[in-house]
Amino acid sequence: MKKTIFTILGWALSALAVGGLFTLAANLPAKGYELRFKEPVSVLQANSLSKAAEDLGLNLALWKEESETITTDLGRSSVAQRISVCGSPTLCFPAACLYGSAPGAGQWDGCAVSAGLADALFGSREVTGLELTVKGEKRCVTGVVEGKECFLICPDVTASDAGYTAASLEIENGNNPRGTIQNLLQSAGLSENGTELLPTGTLRQIINAVAWIPLGVAALLFLHQLWRLAPLGKMGRQVAAFALLLMAALALPDLLAALPRWLVPSRWSDMNFWMDLGNLAKQSLMAFGSLTNSVRDQLLGTQILAFGGYLLGLLAGALLLGLKNCIENRCHHP
Numbered sequence: 001m002k003k004t005i006f007t008i009l010g011w012a013l014s015a016l017a018v019g020g021l022f023t024l025a026a027n028l029p030a031k032g033y034e035l036r037f038k039e040p041v042s043v044l045q046a047n048s049l050s051k052a053a054e055d056l057g058l059n060l061a062l063w064k065e066e067s068e069t070i071t072t073d074l075g076r077s078s079v080a081q082r083i084s085v086c087g088s089p090t091l092c093f094p095a096a097c098l099y100g101s102a103p104g105a106g107q108w109d110g111c112a113v114s115a116g117l118a119d120a121l122f123g124s125r126e127v128t129g130l131e132l133t134v135k136g137e138k139r140c141v142t143g144v145v146e147g148k149e150c151f152l153i154c155p156d157v158t159a160s161d162a163g164y165t166a167a168s169l170e171i172e173n174g175n176n177p178r179g180t181i182q183n184l185l186q187s188a189g190l191s192e193n194g195t196e197l198l199p200t201g202t203l204r205q206i207i208n209a210v211a212w213i214p215l216g217v218a219a220l221l222f223l224h225q226l227w228r229l230a231p232l233g234k235m236g237r238q239v240a241a242f243a244l245l246l247m248a249a250l251a252l253p254d255l256l257a258a259l260p261r262w263l264v265p266s267r268w269s270d271m272n273f274w275m276d277l278g279n280l281a282k283q284s285l286m287a288f289g290s291l292t293n294s295v296r297d298q299l300l301g302t303q304i305l306a307f308g309g310y311l312l313g314l315l316a317g318a319l320l321l322g323l324k325n326c327i328e329n330r331c332h333h334p
Contacts, residue, residue, distance in 0.1 A: 010320030014214055017313030021211035024306055025204045029094050033177055034198035034300075035167040036292055037190075040064070043162040045188060046086065052187035056180065058171060061087030061105075062164040065294045070121060070152065071133045078120040080113075080150035081295050082134060089153045092168040093145070093296055100128035100143030103155055111139040111154045114147035151295045166294070171201065178280065196287045200300070203288075207307055214314060 041049065046062055053060035063085045071077040085092050089102045089112065103110030111134070118125045118141075121132060130141050132152075139154065169184075171177045177199060185192055232240060288304060291297035 006320045006323050010317045010323075012317075013313050013320065014317030017310045017317060018211050018214055020306070020310045020313070021207055024303055024310065025207040025211065027094075027096075027303065028200050028204035028207070029091075029168075029170070030201060030204060031170040032094075032200035032204070033169045033171045033181060034200055035169070035181070036196040036198065036287075036297075037165050037167075038194045038196070040163040040165050041190070045190060046162045046164055048188035049167065049184070049190070050086070052184050053169070055187070056184060058169050058180070058184065059088065059091060061085055061089070061091040061168045063087075063092045063166055063168070063296075064164045065151075065296075068134055070117065072121050073131060073133075076121050078117060078150055080117050080120075080152055083151060083153045083295065084156050085153060086156045086164065087168075089155055091170065092166070093153055095145040095147060095299065097143045097145050099126055100141070102145065102153060103142045105155055107142065107155055108157050109137075109139055110142040111152050112143040112145050113141055113152045114145055114149060116148045117150040117152055118144050120150055147295070147299070149295055149298070165292070166296070177201070196290065197283070198287050198291075198300070199284055202284070203304075203307075210311065210314075214318075 041062070049062065050060060063083055065081050065083050067079060068082040069077055070080050070082075083089075083093060085105075088105045093102070097112070098115060100112070102112045111132070113121070113127070113132075115125050118127050121127075122130065125144050127141050128143060131138050132141065133139070134152070134154065145153070169181075171180055178197065181197055182192055185195060227237075227240075230237075230240075288300075291301050
């Protein structure tokens, strides 16, 4: 009885953790990279960043957060964080839309509001098409995004106001993203020491890899059991083994191409490679551990905490399944 309970709980925890990890990874941008500036950038620096990103073929959005009082024509008001974006709003805040959609980069009179702000201002979340006033300007609500906090996302006409404290980019993770970011900062005349680099795309890859590990182990155990039960003679097993090895060899180039550069074993014998990789990992961990108090970073911090929770769920599931095996061994070998 105890063995059955441990088995059910172990598989249930493992399945919930794996499903949560895949969901969490899906909520992170696949090619995302975040920059946090220690000092707000000037107008010249903002324009230089935009120009350098365009030259490098990068999709860049500069943004900042400011506390504003938002009002409606009905006289209701609420204090909210205004996220002003120069570029694509969905790039800097990729939260799922509950209703409508986020405004486009050129939709200057539009905005997206959080579910919390929609409740505070209108008492409903189906508010697409309604108007609100921000700093004396009328804006039409184009969509409602997830979030209990009160915030709204507004495109900026130009970068003339500057004061941006963060940037979000789309960048290919397999082509040395950190080197590309360093080139971007140098081209714009910005110091890397004054910028925190957050490789959210790499974080998504790591979460996906962790989620696939238990599935891979389960698949191998299943194939091993099929191999043992398959009614094949000695010759049949040799032919099957050769076919599996051939398929693995054919799939290897595609597998290596899909891996990040640091996982490809071409430089694994180089100690400097591991030292550099360790330093990069340390820098990334420190950057994720010192997130700002912005709405966007609060969401990112929640996602990182959820990652830790799902990891604990996986470990707990593995521990319960291990206890089940211990009970089986004790029963068979008293």
